[in-house]
Each structure stands twice: as structure tokens, then as C-alpha cells.
Amino acid sequence: MAGILVWVETSEGKIRKITRETAGAGAKLAEKLGVPLGAVLFNGRDLVPELGNLGFSKIYTADGPAFEKYSGEAYAEAFAAAGKQFSADVFLTGATALGRDLSACLAARLDAALAIDVTEILYDAKPLAVIRPVYSGKLLAEVELQGEMKVISLRPNVFPVTEKPAASPEVVPLSLETLSIRAQVRKAIKAAEGVMDVTEAAIVISGGRGTGGPAGFKVIEDLARALGAAVGASRVAVDEGWIEYSHQVGQTGKVVSPVLYIACGISGSTQHFAGMGSSKFIIAINTDSDAPIMGKADFAIVGDLFKVVPVLKEELSKVVK
Numbered sequence: 336m337a338g339i340l341v342w343v344e345t346s347e348g349k350i351r352k353i354t355r356e357t358a359g360a361g362a363k364l365a366e367k368l369g370v371p372l373g374a375v376l377f378n379g380r381d382l383v384p385e386l387g388n389l390g391f392s393k394i395y396t397a398d399g400p401a402f403e404k405y406s407g408e409a410y411a412e413a414f415a416a417a418g419k420q421f422s423a424d425v426f427l428t429g430a431t432a433l434g435r436d437l438s439a440c441l442a443a444r445l446d447a448a449l450a451i452d453v454t455e456i457l458y459d460a461k462p463l464a465v466i467r468p469v470y471s472g473k474l475l476a477e478v479e480l481q482g483e484m485k486v487i488s489l490r491p492n493v494f495p496v497t498e499k500p501a502a503s504p505e506v507v508p509l510s511l512e513t514l515s516i517r518a519q520v521r522k523a524i525k526a527a528e529g530v531m532d533v534t535e536a537a538i539v540i541s542g543g544r545g546t547g548g549p550a551g552f553k554v555i556e557d558l559a560r561a562l563g564a565a566v567g568a569s570r571v572a573v574d575e576g577w578i579e580y581s582h583q584v585g586q587t588g589k590v591v592s593p594v595l596y597i598a599c600g601i602s603g604s605t606q607h608f609a610g611m612g613s614s615k616f617i618i619a620i621n622t623d624s625d626a627p628i629m630g631k632a633d634f635a636i637v638g639d640l641f642k643v644v645p646v647l648k649e650e651l652s653k654v655v656k
């Protein structure tokens with residue numbers, strides 16, 4: 336019998352939103368294929384009750400020092416062991432930084448077919464197939480996953496969260512006596528306290544060369560604070576040292592799919608678009624009505640960001656509480 340296993344990604348003791356999205360897609364696929372849905376949870380037994388409405392029949396838990404910090408080797412070994420017990424043939428993760436890494440480690444370990452940054456699952460396809468953007472989002476590739484084992488990593492903010500009726504999945508502790516880890520993460524150093532991750536945020540407000548410098552980014556940050564949004568940036572702004580790399584959106588930065596993306600003083604290069612093209616609604620603020628971003632935006636405001644953004648902040652603050 337086959338089955339689908341989802342990785343429960345956590346951050347600072349909390350279940351990440353991408354896990355609920357992955358579980359939603361997993362539950363739909365499990366229903367279509369008529370197979371059970373399970374989950375793997377590392378060092379987070381207290382989170383089990385929160386997973387009760389995501390459609391899992393079993394939750395495999397791996398605890399102990401080896402799983403305290405993310406380790407591709409340890410996590411993939413435990414994920415594979417859970418897969419063996421569950422007879423899983425499809426493994427789902429979120430295409431976050433860690434999710435991509437884990438997917439690759441797991442696929443190598445299982446000699447599985449791998450698709451990363453998937454934006455659509457073709458639920459009825461046989462063999463299973465998915466859609467993923469390629470060439471910086473210029474093309475969408477339909478990828479058929481052949482072979483027995485399949486690892487699929489889903490782009491955050493694309494798949495809906497669909498909660499199931501509350502249930503009590505069976506909890507199965509994994510015992511991994513022979514775990515051999517060659518490289519271990521000793522310490523994770525946070526970039527900055529309280530900074531929202533662009534890949535998780537529902538609203539992202541990004542600044543580019545048009546901000547003119549770090550002082551210009553203050554205007555962007557003010558609006559972001561008022562809307563509970565994350566601050567993004569073009570590569571130029573990062574290369575100039577106006578903002579840290581962790582904020583960069585694009586081909587060589589992060590891929591975001593927020594509900595609302597506001598591009599301020601960004602021309603809209605293909606490399607930038609590769610990171611934000613799947614945003615649900617795009618607003619562009621640019622002095623140049625011919626800038627490429629203006630043609631791609633749902634709403635284009637021709638104007639100086641230093642005049643437009645403060646007005647936008649004032650007006651939006653009246654409706655966003």
C-alpha cells in the first residue's frame with residue numbers, strides 16, 4: 336500500500352504556515368489516490384494537538400539532540416525511516432530554504448524523483464505530474480515524476496490551507512539507533528530580531544534603486560509597519576548595501592507569493608519578476624510609466640515614491656487595523 340508523508344516545518348516552536356498549505360495539498364492528493372496521509376515532526380511533540388485538523392492519520396515524531404537544529408542528514412534519515420514504516424511513496428515539503436534542502440537530501444537518499452518549487456499538482460495525472468516555473472518564471476514546466484518514490488516541494492503561499500474535522504492522529508515515536516550525522520549545525524545566528532520573513536508574509540513592500548539609499552527605505556519600512564507587511568528589495572538595493580540580502584526578492588534572492596506585492600522604485604527586471612511574479616496582486620509605484628513593472632502590475636501608480644508611499648500609508652492605515 337502507498338501513502339503520502341508531509342514534513343511538519345516549525346520555526347521557534349511554532350508550526351509554519353507552509354505546513355498547513357502542504358498538508359492541504361497532501362490531503363487532496365491522498366483523497367484522489369485513496370491512500371493515507373501522515374506527517375513527520377521533529378522535536379515538537381507538544382505541537383501534535385495543533386495538527387489534529389490537517390487530515391493526518393499518523394504522526395511520526397523524532398526527538399532528541401540530533402533533531403534540535405535542522406540537519407539535512409538527520410532529518411532525511413528520519414523522514415525516510417518514517418516513510419518505510421508508513422509505506423509512503425510520496426513525500427511533501429514546503430519549498431522554504433530548509434524544505435528545499437531536505438527534499439534534495441531525501442530524494443538522494445531514496446533515489447526518488449524530485450520536483451522543487453512546485454506551484455500546481457496535477458492531481459489526476461498518471462504518473463503523478465506537477466507544474467513548476469523554470470527559467471526565472473518565463474516558462475512553466477509540466478514535470479512527470481517517474482519511479483516508485485517521489486519527493487515534491489511546494490512553493491509557499493500558493494496552495495490553500497484546507498482544514499479537516501478535528502481528529503486524534505496516532506503518534507508513532509521513531510527510534511533511530513543507527514543515526515550517523517557527519518555534519519551538525521551547532522548554532523543558528525538570526526539576522527535581525529523581529530524582522531518578518533518575506534516568504535511568509537501576506538503583504539510584501541519592496542524598494543529598489545528608486546529609494547535612493549537606506550534613508551529612502553525608511554519610507555518603505557513605515558508603510559510595511561502600518562500594514563503588518565514584510566520589507567523586500569531588489570538586488571540593486573542589496574548590492575548597494577541599503578538593506579540586507581535576506582530581503583532580496585528575485586532569481587538570486589527569495590521567491591515570494593504574497594496576496595499583495597507593492598514594488599516601489601523597482602523597474603521590474605526579469606530577474607526580479609522571477610521572485611515575485613506569482614504574487615496575487617501587484618501594485619507598482621514608479622516615476623517612469625514605461626518601466627516594465629508598470630505593464631505587469633495590476634495597479635500602476637506613476638509618481639515619486641517619496642510622495643506616493645506616505646499618502647498610501649495614511650489612507651491604508653484608515654482601513655487596515
Ligand code: FAD
Pocket residue numbers: 542543544545546568569570571572583584585586587588589599600601602603604605606607610620621622623626638639640641
Ligand atoms: P533599476 O532597474 O535601476 O530601476 C529603478 C526604478 O526606479 C526605475 O524604473 C525608475 O524609474 C524608478 N525610480 C527612480 N526614482 C524613483 C522615485 N523617486 N519614485 C518612484 N520610482 C523611481 N534583481 C533582483 O531584483 N533580484 C534578483 O534576485 C536578481 N538576480 C539577478 C541575477 C542575475 C544573474 C543578474 C544578471 C541580475 C539579477 N538581478 C536581480 C538584477 C536585475 O537585472 C536588475 O538589475 C535589478 O532588478 C534592478 O533593480 P531596480 O529595479 O531596483 O533598479
